[in-house]
Amino acid sequence: MKIALFATCIVDAMYPATAKATVAILERLGHEVVFPGGQACCGQMHVNSGYFKEAVPVIANHVAAFESDDYDVAVAPSGSCVASVKHQHPMIARSCGDRALEERAAAVGAKTYELSELLVDVLGVTDAGSQLGSWFPHRVTYHPSCHGMRLLRLGDRQQRLLDTVRGIDLTPLPEPDQCCGFGGTFSMKNADVSSAMLEDKAANITATGASLCSGGDASCLMHIGGGLSRQGSSIRTLHFAEILASTEQHPAQIAGEVQLLSGKAAQ
């Protein structure tokens, strides 16, 4: 299968390792990955902040970059950006009176998948350890991000994939369905409420005793990781794609010190 990678702007600029891991997983399964170079951003920040007029060129750019027939499906390592592509793009095009863009956006949205959705539903991955060679000997907890959970109905796909990684000790997170408080510009416009939500999320993560918190959205992980870092916590955040891509020969790179289950420090 020929798969177009939508890296998403935050992963492209801030977390390239997540996109590299996505490429590695898909190629390991024998698929061809292409990177449409015209891509930039889904425009979610503009839409969710009410700047629809400014969102339109961003959306139009994404649609133009991905409407090629040259690939079978598109994938992004983000529930939130995929939800924006599938749901917000046609909605904003419609509300701005651009029927043609609405139709084109809907067509692109229909062939765009979130990574776990593609792996489980389309590519038939049920056991990451045996099918991908995934190996990650750390105690990990997992936060299901809101848009993947509620807009895409990903269910436990990401968690099931993590659960089948060899060596992993996946510890359940208390109150997993509670938002971390990110919400895009919400974290700045309503910084106090956002911080109060983050405080509770960080406390729940700390209570698990895990050395890493994983998830499917780089933005939420940046928010959670930023809060943990400010608190002086040694707990790191890592996208689930990087855990799936991690093998004994090529273990995932983790910023900062994380305890290996064997007790050895991994860099």
Add this chain to the structure above:
Amino acid sequence: MSQTFLGMPSLPVFGTGNLHASESFPKAAHRELGNAQLRANLGHATHTIRDKRLQVVSELPDWEQLRDAGSAIKESVMARLPELLEQFEKNFTARGGVIHWARDADEANEIVAGLIRETGETEAVKVKSMATQEIGLNEYLEEQGITALETDLAELIVQLDHDKPSHILVPAIHKNRSQVRDIFLREMPGADPALTDDPAKLAAAARTHLRRKFLTAKVAVSGANFALADSGTLAVVESEGNGRMCLTLPETLITVMGIEKLLPTWQDLEVFMQLLPRSSTGERMNPYTSLWTGVTEGDGPQNMHLVLLDNGRSAALADEMGRSALHCIRCSACMNVCPVYERTGGHAYGSTYPGPIGAILSPLMTGIQAEENSSLPYASSLCGACYDACPVKINIPDILVHLRGVDVDSKRGKKKIPTQMDAGMKAASWALSSGKRLGLLEKGLPLGRLAAGPDKKITKLPGIAAGWTQSRDIPAPPPQSFRTWWANEHRGPDPEGGPMPSHNKGDQQ
């Protein structure tokens, strides 16, 4: 009918009364977040109701179909509201009731005060009602020398404490039982000084206090949960039985109801009587459901009035994207699951309607420019928990986003100097609408790395971004973007920026 012809009203007629935030949400939230007792009370209460709701909802195999049915019925009501209102008026009047039409809060208040004055009474007992909170009826009546006594236990607590409700179903959710005992001892005439904070004892004290009033009251004021167009019937759904007392004992019953509360037929009630109790109190069935159809000689109130209240509902109905907010049946499930409401409480929203539904309903009814209501649609991380919990499937997150768009558009061209947000969004639109432009900007990532310094984190940002760094660090950017890595190390450069085929399968990182 108390109606004067004033010519065609200019549309839309926005709502007045207690529908406004008088200070911006972030400012009010900042204050409320500082109240540790409030946060503890709210956290405990919302989590308890949340768990109860989930349990009783999971018992119904057809819950999703019920939600669909509720949504569809409400949609059809909104589509033919004028026709249904006239049908209801005809049936209600035929059964001996009197209909009054109120365009806004002032008109409704004047009508109710006039009706009470006609009876010669100066006191009225009240059934818990959101519509009368919305129009500020109690305060208006007080100015007119009429005492309105709340008979719902939690409303009574709030009224005795000279406070405002902070939740539409559990108005005293922000108070715990020892605070309630203190209020009773301070404000309730004849309260036993030995009163403890045992909930049963507190309820008994309120019962004794209220019973005297029920037996002497000549006038009652209520709201209504539903109105059935095909029979002219009104319905009140409650837990305590105080409503039943008010609806049956006094001689005069005055009901104030928003025009959106109509249901076409009796049969439609079966859907809502399954949806409402489960969503609101987490019960399979509420203890008391009162339905009344006109006047029955020698039994119950002999003078029956209904004030049909617009107060901005027509304005909300005129908003194609926002009108489904009027489907709300005031169950409060959205506030009980909202992570923002859970931490700030209801007072932070200013309006009678707090939480996610309030954040859309208030600005829809008043217009986005009324006082600080434009700050309400931003009081959400868009996590979507409210939409999942809503028994009539109001897509609150989409309407929040829609109203943010209305807010931004309403301010375009009106500001002499663009805000930081305006300027940032404009610049980001330019940068993020081209892969080439974003790629060029990403060449600056090493600069960010430099700014982050040796500990590889950014701890302080200026301007609006300072909100982020008040409690969060930003990691140092990577040495190069994914795009650069792909072009230079993985695939080779592609000057056209088009799709690039994969040619080194099996490469891992």
